[in-house]
Amino acid sequence: MPTAHTYKPWYKTPWKDDWIPDEVAVIDCYTTFACRHKFCREVCPVYQVTGNESYTSYGFHTALLAVKRGYERLSNLGDTFTYCLQCGACQLRCPDTLFAGDFYRVPKTTNLLVTKTRSEIIRLGFKFKGSDDILKAINKVVEDFETGRMPLVDWAKDLDIPREGEVILFYDYFMATQMTNVLRLWAKILKTAGVKFGIIENPRPTLLYELDYLGEKGVKLVKENIDALQKAGAKTVVVADPHVYVSLTQDYPRFIGSDLPFDTVFITDFVWKLIKEGRLTPKKSVNKKVTYHDPCMLNKVSGIWESPRNILKSIPGLQFIDEDHVTQWYYCCGHGASEVGSFKIMHEDISYQIGLRRLRRVVELGVDTLVVACPHCNQQFNEVKLKAKIDIEIRDISEILAESLDIK
Amino acid sequence: MLMSYGKVDESVIERLRKIVGDENVLVAPHHRFLRAASAAPFPLHKWHVHAPDVVVLPGSTEEVAEVVKLANEKKIPIVPRAGGTGLADGAVPLKGGIVVDIKRMNRILEIDEENMCVTVEAGINNQTLNMELRRLGYWWPFDPASFPVSIIGGNIGTNAWSLIPGVSGHIRDLVRSMVVVLPTGKVIRVGEGGGKKISKSSIGYQLKYLFIGHQGTLGIVTEATLEMFPLPEVEFPAFFGYRSFMDAWRNAGKMAKSGLRTMATHIIFDEEKIEALRRDDEAYIPLPAHIKSVIATAFYGTEAEVKGAAKRIMEIAAKDGGVYLGPELSEGDWASRHDRYHISFHGRHLDGQVGTYSWHCEDAAVNYSALPYVVKRWHELVKEWKRKYDIFDDMGGFYYNNNAFKQWGDYLSEIDVFIDEYHLTEETWQAWLELKRRIAEVVLEVGGSISAAHGGTRPGDVELVVSKELDPGVYEIMKMIKKMLDPNNIMNPGKYLLDTAYE
Numbered sequence: 001m002p003t004a005h006t007y008k009p010w011y012k013t014p015w016k017d018d019w020i021p022d023e024v025a026v027i028d029c030y031t032t033f034a035c036r037h038k039f040c041r042e043v044c045p046v047y048q049v050t051g052n053e054s055y056t057s058y059g060f061h062t063a064l065l066a067v068k069r070g071y072e073r074l075s076n077l078g079d080t081f082t083y084c085l086q087c088g089a090c091q092l093r094c095p096d097t098l099f100a101g102d103f104y105r106v107p108k109t110t111n112l113l114v115t116k117t118r119s120e121i122i123r124l125g126f127k128f129k130g131s132d133d134i135l136k137a138i139n140k141v142v143e144d145f146e147t148g149r150m151p152l153v154d155w156a157k158d159l160d161i162p163r164e165g166e167v168i169l170f171y172d173y174f175m176a177t178q179m180t181n182v183l184r185l186w187a188k189i190l191k192t193a194g195v196k197f198g199i200i201e202n203p204r205p206t207l208l209y210e211l212d213y214l215g216e217k218g219v220k221l222v223k224e225n226i227d228a229l230q231k232a233g234a235k236t237v238v239v240a241d242p243h244v245y246v247s248l249t250q251d252y253p254r255f256i257g258s259d260l261p262f263d264t265v266f267i268t269d270f271v272w273k274l275i276k277e278g279r280l281t282p283k284k285s286v287n288k289k290v291t292y293h294d295p296c297m298l299n300k301v302s303g304i305w306e307s308p309r310n311i312l313k314s315i316p317g318l319q320f321i322d323e324d325h326v327t328q329w330y331y332c333c334g335h336g337a338s339e340v341g342s343f344k345i346m347h348e349d350i351s352y353q354i355g356l357r358r359l360r361r362v363v364e365l366g367v368d369t370l371v372v373a374c375p376h377c378n379q380q381f382n383e384v385k386l387k388a389k390i391d392i393e394i395r396d397i398s399e400i401l402a403e404s405l406d407i408k
Numbered sequence: 409m410l411m412s413y414g415k416v417d418e419s420v421i422e423r424l425r426k427i428v429g430d431e432n433v434l435v436a437p438h439h440r441f442l443r444a445a446s447a448a449p450f451p452l453h454k455w456h457v458h459a460p461d462v463v464v465l466p467g468s469t470e471e472v473a474e475v476v477k478l479a480n481e482k483k484i485p486i487v488p489r490a491g492g493t494g495l496a497d498g499a500v501p502l503k504g505g506i507v508v509d510i511k512r513m514n515r516i517l518e519i520d521e522e523n524m525c526v527t528v529e530a531g532i533n534n535q536t537l538n539m540e541l542r543r544l545g546y547w548w549p550f551d552p553a554s555f556p557v558s559i560i561g562g563n564i565g566t567n568a569w570s571l572i573p574g575v576s577g578h579i580r581d582l583v584r585s586m587v588v589v590l591p592t593g594k595v596i597r598v599g600e601g602g603g604k605k606i607s608k609s610s611i612g613y614q615l616k617y618l619f620i621g622h623q624g625t626l627g628i629v630t631e632a633t634l635e636m637f638p639l640p641e642v643e644f645p646a647f648f649g650y651r652s653f654m655d656a657w658r659n660a661g662k663m664a665k666s667g668l669r670t671m672a673t674h675i676i677f678d679e680e681k682i683e684a685l686r687r688d689d690e691a692y693i694p695l696p697a698h699i700k701s702v703i704a705t706a707f708y709g710t711e712a713e714v715k716g717a718a719k720r721i722m723e724i725a726a727k728d729g730g731v732y733l734g735p736e737l738s739e740g741d742w743a744s745r746h747d748r749y750h751i752s753f754h755g756r757h758l759d760g761q762v763g764t765y766s767w768h769c770e771d772a773a774v775n776y777s778a779l780p781y782v783v784k785r786w787h788e789l790v791k792e793w794k795r796k797y798d799i800f801d802d803m804g805g806f807y808y809n810n811n812a813f814k815q816w817g818d819y820l821s822e823i824d825v826f827i828d829e830y831h832l833t834e835e836t837w838q839a840w841l842e843l844k845r846r847i848a849e850v851v852l853e854v855g856g857s858i859s860a861a862h863g864g865t866r867p868g869d870v871e872l873v874v875s876k877e878l879d880p881g882v883y884e885i886m887k888m889i890k891k892m893l894d895p896n897n898i899m900n901p902g903k904y905l906l907d908t909a910y911e
Contacts, residue, residue: 027764030830034766036447036750038493038557042533051465051512051531053492054439063438069455072437080438099690100753104762327539364543 011112011254015120017075021068029068031096032061032108040090040110045332046083049353055083057090057110060117078121078128082346085336085354086111086209088300089329111209111301111337112254119212130346137340138213141173141205142221152203155180159187165198168234169267170248172206174339175241179375185398186240186267188407193271193279197238200228206247208297209337211255222255234262238270242297242374243339249302266298268373268397272307275314282404285317288393289367290400292320293358293381294328295374297337308373308397315404321365331358333372335380344380355384362392369393371400413503413901414482416461424464424506427474432465432512439463443507446492446499447554448866449768449827451837458500460487460507467512469587469595469630476628476898477593479506485901486591488624490531490562493554495769496863498566498623502902508628510561516540517631525584525605527633530561547637549576549708552861555746564629567621569771569810569820569861571745572672575708576637577812580620587631588619591894595630604633618889623865624900626893640708644718645742648730649699653678656701657779659728663705664776664809664816666724668717670709673809676819677702678783681804684824688754688803691744693737703730706742755801755826758794765801765826770847771861773810774821778854783807785850786823793843799828799836800843810860820860823847844868852876865903874905 010025021029032040040057041047047056054063063080066072091097091108101107122131144150150173161169169190175183190197204221211218229237237260239245248264274280292312298304305325312320334354336343344351359381362370370392372378381394402408414420424433434440437459444458451457461484466472479486485505492499501507513531520526521544528537535556538548551571552558558568563579564586570578584607585599598616601609619626650656656676663674677685679700685692695702705721707714722732732738755765774782783805790802803824810820827840845868848858857877858864864873874883887909890897897910 026830030764031752033445034450034752034764034829036493036495036767037554037747038447038491039747042535042557051509051514052434053509053511054434054442059438059442062442066438066441066455069452071441071456071459076436077438080436095748095751096753099748100751103690104753106753 008109011116015074015124017073017124019067019074021064026065026068027106028108029061029065031106032058033065035094035096037095039093039095040108043089043093043329045087045089045330045334045354046085046350048330048357049350050083052083054080057094057108060084060110060113064117074121074124075126077117078126078131081114081117081121082129084110084114085296085332085334085343086114086338087296087332087336089296089332092300093329115209115212122213130342133345134210134340134342135213137342137345138207138210141207141340142214142217145173145205150177152176153199153201155183156187156199159184161187162198163201164232165196166233166235167195167197168229168232168237169197169199169240170203170229170237170244171240172203172244172339174243175375176203179378182375182396182398183240185396185402185407189271189280189398189402189405192405192407193274195274198232200232202228205339206244206251207339208243208247208251210340210342211251219255222252226252226256226260230261236263236265238265238267240267242266242295242302243337243376246297246301246337266302266304266307268307268311269304271401272310275311280405282315282401284404284406286315286400286404287317288369288400289319289321290369290371291323291362291365291367292371292397293331293333293362293377294325295372295377296332298373299325300329311397311401312371315400318400321367323361323365331361333358333377333380334384335376339376351380352384352387355380356388359384359388359390359392363390367392369395371395371397373397413505414484416484416504416506420478420482420484421462423478424462424475427478428464428466428471432467434463434465443489443492443499443509444501446494446497448495448497449766449829449840450500451832452829453832453834453837458502459504460501461504463507463509465509465512469589472508472510472589472628472630473593473595475506475508476589476591479898480592480896483896483898486898487900488561488565488628490559490565491533491554491557493558494562494566494862495771496566496623496859496869497866498863498900498903499562505898510628510630511559513630519544519636520605521546523605524636525633526636527631528560529631530564530586530629531559533557533559534563541636542639545639547639548634549637550579550582553746553749560632560634561629564620564632565622565624566863571808572706572708573812574672574809574815575670575813580617581812582635583616583620584633584635585616586619586629586633588627588629590627591896591899599633621863623863623903625890625903625906626899641710642708642714644707644714645738646705646707646718646721647733647738647741648703648705648725649695649733650701650703650728650730651698653701653783654780655728656703656730659725659730660703660807661776662724662727663703663721666720666815668707668720668815670707670713670717671721671815672706672708673704674815675704675809676807677704678805678807680787680802681806681824684802684804688756689748691740691748693740695733699731702733704738704742754803755828758798763828764830766829768825768827770821770823770825771859772821772848772851773818773857773860774851774854775818775856776816778856779807779819779821782821782850782854782856786847789843789846789850790823790825793839797836797839799831800840801826818856841868845872848872870905
């Protein structure tokens with residue numbers, strides 16, 4: 001299945017200082033500028049906090065249209081293009097995407113447009129707010145990986161997981177170093193269901209939307225991951241991190257120009273199927289009042305919102321106050337798509353304000369626990385909660401499920 | 409003598425930064441060009457003519473007042489901007505200057521559940537306000553086509569229009585009072601008499617209405633106290649199919665006199681509209697070929713009331729052969745009414761190919777009796793222009809109940825013209841303005857008004873508005889008021905050709 005990204009050829013052309021978008025690009029830019037709806041604005045978490053429409057999908061597209069018409073220069077756009085979480089709300093809410101996108105091949109791809117613009121600005125040697133720090137953070141991850149300093153499989157030491165299998169549980173450095181408890185629980189849940197699965201020894205950092213900044217080095221990481229997964233015999237890759245999931249399903253095909261040689265499934269989809277098939281039965285009562293936060297990478301970018309809700313609804317004793325996934329298009333934890341937290345590096349306070357708005361919503365629902373399904377949301381909400389002194393428990397969905405399955 | 413304006417130089421920028429903060433003063437070209445256009449067809453080939461010199465994003469009434477005072481002192485034009493979804497160019501700068509973008513001012517200040525009103529900053533969006541009120545069991549019942557994105561300040565500034573006027577009126581019926589920054593920087597609260605939350609008073613002149621629909625020429629609204637409604641128990645949309653536009657029109661006349669108080673609206677889709685939907689609308693639910701015209705109705709109220717009304721409207725529809733189109737189409741189409749009024753890839757060239765079309769929506773107020781004539785003339789005109797230039801497309805017409813708290817009288821009459829704006833030249837732009845004038849002339853010929861919803865400030869409209877539609881004595885009063893409130897002609901100068909007041 002071709003992704004939207006593979007048929008927008010203009011994303012592949014390198015830009016120049018005096019670059020002028022070609023006609024294909026201009027159709028995207030013009031139709032967003034000219035759109036009479038502007039739904040991309042209100043749904044944008046950054047706009048909700050800043051009130052500045054320059055930082056919306058039509059703001060970005062119009063800026064490029066102004067370059068095309070000779071009113072603006074590319075080197076002037078850097079800072080404006082930092083005001084984006086790449087959460088995907090705008091491109092999803094766009095009527096062109098919703099109604100005409102598939103047929104005329106014109107869905108909005110703002111997440112990628114932001115990546116493209118930032119990476120071209122970096123490549124041309126212009127700076128923008130935080131660009132040095134972002135590059136430093138990304139290069140450090142890659143360096144740590146290359147020098148073998150990352151404990152990528154230590155979390156699994158005592159779990160006896162093979163390094164091969166038709167089903168591979170996949171993640172990258174982030175969960176392996178910062179969210180090992182969640183990885184361990186998912187692994188134990190899969191084992192409880194009798195799933196035969198493996199992991200790979202050296203998962204490369206997937207660095208969603210930001211591999212582009214690394215040039216050839218980024219492409220190399222993509223190919224190595226795919227090779228390693230193939231060598232391990234993967235037919236189904238079960239991904240535990242929403243950001244890694246979007247990397248595999250949307251970024252990787254863009255880099256290699258074709259579909260991946262295996263199926264990619266997000267862990268909650270995979271586990272919900274196990275529950276439906278009766279291979280897992282949550283039995284123990286979990287006496288909590290919870291709501292669920294849709295991670296942007298699942299809900300807005302991948303259309304995955306049912307399985308986490310289904311899992312929560314299958315747990316006895318759990319009081320689940322749901323906010324529907326469309327309302328949650330408006331929300332974000334404030335972290336953004338970047339695995340190294342680029343948005344936070346560039347706009348720490350806006351990131352905090354966005355997270356705070358979301359947590360306040362949670363508190364209004366009168367729940368004691370916020371369930372998350374993404375390690376970045378988990379980390380971000382814990383930070384916001386501490387800073388704002390909000391009394392709420394943040395739990396990963398694997399923890400709730402494991403408790404009901406009596407897995408420790 | 410025409411006034412000459414002051415320049416936005418470094419010292420002005422510096423003072424603006426002191427007032428609203430560094431990050432809220434935008435000077436880079438891409439910020440300014442973004443705020444050069446609103447949502448009506450735009451002469452992209454003359455983009456630079458409309459770019460303001462600077463954009464400010466104030467955070468309070470006080471900051472707005474300080475910015476306006478500075479502009480008044482330096483004689484610099486000010487253009488207020490809210491959602492930028494207006495279709496009368498209200499937010500399009502004609503003489504550069506400072507764009508005051510009020511979208512940062514988006515807080516709800518008070519929800520008064522006892523007196524059923526809500527006080528907001530004017531930069532809040534309709535849908536956001538409604539989402540907040542719904543949590544408490546209330547309803548913000550203002551429903552413009554741009555509901556998900558348009559903003560209260562702009563709605564007030566343009567005297568905006570609601571799709572469901574039958575149950576809740578238009579914006580002018582929903583404002584109890586508001587805070588306005590006048591062109592001199594003076595701040596007033598204007599409402600019913602002296603009350604902030606009073607719905608009707610006989611004290612003083614009715615000045616509230618002066619500050620609704622002035623298109624930014626008389627000041628900037630920064631705060632408003634608005635009605636809120638109890639959340640209706642049920643919403644019931646019902647669509648009916650007819651064999652011809654004339655059958656639908658005859659039936660609309662009967663619906664209008666039905667006396668059903670829960671009826672929010674009735675909307676006629678003409679034959680060209682049904683054709684356009686059949687051809688290009690992805691969400692269109694196929695109808696039998698003999699259905700050539702449609703009436704959409706919608707009801708809001710208690711379950712008991714609406715049940716009775718539903719039965720009655722079915723009976724009335726049947727009198728002219730109207731066939732109920734079922735719940736799937738009715739509910740689906742009504743629910744998506746805000747979501748698909750403009751898709752760039754819907755307009756077509758003569759050879760049938762889609763183009764990068766933008767959308768123009770005519771919005772004249774036309775009496776019921778004149779509709780058949782207007783509909784016929786409008787389609788003739790647009791088709792003639794399409795044949796001549798091949799950059800216009802006729803996407804059909806809607807005729808909406810235009811009346812607050814009732815169904816009879818006149819219709820917001822909308823013909824949707826798609827325009828290949830990206831490829832406009834000065835020649836085709838002039839051709840478009842000529843078509844616009846011809847469309848408007850038909851309206852004046854039958855005693856209608858050129859705009860029921862957006863305002864008459866666009867080129868192509870405005871010349872006719874001041875020379876033909878308005879009584880000369882009335883336009884004279886408008887000029888006197890403008891000059892009195894705005895001695896230096898800084899508030900949105902050029903709109904309604906009010907510059908002539910200063911000659």
